[in-house]
Amino acid sequence: MKKLLILGAGTAGTIMLNKLLPVLNRDEWQITIVDQFETHYYQPGFLFIPFGIYGPQDVVKPKRDFFPSGAEVVFSPIDRIEAKDNRVVLDGGQIINYDILIVATGSKIVPAEIEGMDGSGWRKNIFDFYTIEGATALAKFLKFWEGGRLVLNIAEMPIKCPVAPLEFVFLADWWFTEQGIRDKVELQFVTPLPGAFTKPRASSVFGNFLTKKNIGLTADFNIARVDAENNKIISWEEQEEEYDLLVTIPTNMGDPLIERSGLGDELNFIPTDKHTLQSKDHENIFVLGDATDLPSSKAGSVAHFQADILFENILSYIEDRPLKARFDGHANCYIESGFGRGILIDFNYDTEPLPGKFPLPGIGPFSLLEETRMNHYGKMMFRWMYWNLLLKGAELPIESQMLMAGKRH
Amino acid sequence: MPTREIAGKTIDFDDENFMSDHTQWNEDVATELAKEEGIEQLNDRHLVVINFMRKEFEEKGTGPSIRRLTKQSGVPTKELYALFPGGPAKKAARIAGITKPQGCV
Numbered sequence: 001m002k003k004l005l006i007l008g009a010g011t012a013g014t015i016m017l018n019k020l021l022p023v024l025n026r027d028e029w030q031i032t033i034v035d036q037f038e039t040h041y042y043q044p045g046f047l048f049i050p051f052g053i054y055g056p057q058d059v060v061k062p063k064r065d066f067f068p069s070g071a072e073v074v075f076s077p078i079d080r081i082e083a084k085d086n087r088v089v090l091d092g093g094q095i096i097n098y099d100i101l102i103v104a105t106g107s108k109i110v111p112a113e114i115e116g117m118d119g120s121g122w123r124k125n126i127f128d129f130y131t132i133e134g135a136t137a138l139a140k141f142l143k144f145w146e147g148g149r150l151v152l153n154i155a156e157m158p159i160k161c162p163v164a165p166l167e168f169v170f171l172a173d174w175w176f177t178e179q180g181i182r183d184k185v186e187l188q189f190v191t192p193l194p195g196a197f198t199k200p201r202a203s204s205v206f207g208n209f210l211t212k213k214n215i216g217l218t219a220d221f222n223i224a225r226v227d228a229e230n231n232k233i234i235s236w237e238e239q240e241e242e243y244d245l246l247v248t249i250p251t252n253m254g255d256p257l258i259e260r261s262g263l264g265d266e267l268n269f270i271p272t273d274k275h276t277l278q279s280k281d282h283e284n285i286f287v288l289g290d291a292t293d294l295p296s297s298k299a300g301s302v303a304h305f306q307a308d309i310l311f312e313n314i315l316s317y318i319e320d321r322p323l324k325a326r327f328d329g330h331a332n333c334y335i336e337s338g339f340g341r342g343i344l345i346d347f348n349y350d351t352e353p354l355p356g357k358f359p360l361p362g363i364g365p366f367s368l369l370e371e372t373r374m375n376h377y378g379k380m381m382f383r384w385m386y387w388n389l390l391l392k393g394a395e396l397p398i399e400s401q402m403l404m405a406g407k408r409h
Numbered sequence: 410m411p412t413r414e415i416a417g418k419t420i421d422f423d424d425e426n427f428m429s430d431h432t433q434w435n436e437d438v439a440t441e442l443a444k445e446e447g448i449e450q451l452n453d454r455h456l457v458v459i460n461f462m463r464k465e466f467e468e469k470g471t472g473p474s475i476r477r478l479t480k481q482s483g484v485p486t487k488e489l490y491a492l493f494p495g496g497p498a499k500k501a502a503r504i505a506g507i508t509k510p511q512g513c514v
Binding site: 156220222224236237265266267295 | 474475476477480486487489490494495496511
């Protein structure tokens with residue numbers, strides 16, 4: 001009996017399990033999935049928690065609900081991967097051998113990477129919203145906040161869901177307006193990027209939104225430390241930004257188990273072929289989702305598009321055929337822009353976000369790089385699609401390769 | 410592809426003004442590129458960084474991130490920003506004659 005082992009039962013790992021289990025011959029292959037936590041979080045929903053749009057109960061379900069029958073499920077922390085011996089060691093010493101390993105252990109925030117970040121101000125007037133704990137603590141804080149200077153800071157790239165920080169300030173602008181205190185709140189978007197976003201055309205569109213919504217932009221700001229005593233963040237070049245409320249996107253890193261296994265780069269992301277998703281160092285290890293070092297966005301939609309490609313390549317690998325399916329870097333993001341509207345972007349490694357209609361050329365119903373009500377409904381509908389279709393590996397009406405049809409230059 | 414003459418050599422650049430062929434590089438070219446980046450004179454510490462970047466590029470096909478620079482070259486982050494004000498990874502890559510690092514999205 002051969003063994004296919006998946007590490008991580010988040011978005012990427014769960015989709016992969018659901019795609020592979022029904023097609024692999026059960027007399028030949030056993031599939032095992034390992035994760036340390038039993039709860040699945042709908043991470044795109046964290047953004048809405050600080051503003052009371054979602055509560056914690058709206059974003060959690062048991063992982064077991066999404067596992068197909070016939071898979072071996074192990075809930076345990078993982079100590080390390082021993083790639084040379086094709087085996088994984090769990091906490092406590094239990095060993096799982098594998099013929100094929102899929103690593104989908106994701107990425108998470110590490111506030112301790114920035115000096116002073118997780119000190120006296122942490123969760124007092126410094127919050128993240130990339131964890132359920134951070135998002136709910138921030139919701140509580142905002143209920144009582146009477147205004148001041150809100151600084152949103154991205155510590156360093158890459159981060160999970162690169163549009164989420166923009167969505168946060170757009171929603172904050174709307175929310176403080178609803179609360180009747182927008183005139184008492186100064187919003188400042190402080191980023192290490194040269195503009196509002198990573199890609200030039202979208203960056204200029206989003207830059208205009210910031211201006212229109214009266215949100216200040218500080219670009220090229222590389223944070224060195226937090227001075228929590230004096231409520232300011234300081235860059236490596238000694239620029240300062242004062243805050244009353246600091247909402248931070250701390251450094252994002254791969255799981256510490258990757259470091260313990262000696263498989264990662266300086267951020268614990270695994271060097272991976274950007275087209276085939278095979279690990280660069282070990283031919284029977286494949287990497288999916290946020291755990292890779294790919295220059296694509298770290299996001300659920302990307303993990304989903306990658307899963308279509310990896311599925312093909314795993315089947316090829318099993319039959320000793322060349323790995324022909326190629327991931328093109330496709331990402332598709334609904335960006336909540338406040339006041340019941342949204343913006344949609346669709347792009348890949350080579351093509352930056354362009355205007356047009358999506359997914360049906362000329363028809364839509366969604367508009368690319370434009371703010372519409374329909375895009376907002378797309379975003380809100382996505383949660384249902386996520387739980388009911390995406391995690392279960394069902395076909396979605398979106399191609400995994402980006403299409404140029406419907407886009408204009 | 411834009412081509413320019415620098416320090417007596419014909420050099421190819423990509424659309425973002427990074428050298429597209431790192432083998433056309435030498436220290437005289439670096440000195441001129443540094444001036445374009447507002448660095449009047451390259452000192453030993455600049456060269457430690459630049460040589461490390463070229464070595465990484467030759468081994469990996471892309472320049473290092475600031476994090477990797479700090480960890481592997483032995484030059485602390487603070488000094489990196491002092492040496493290459495405004496964006497060490499990008500500026501040092503330009504002067505080192507390699508393409509824009511992948512991390513600089």
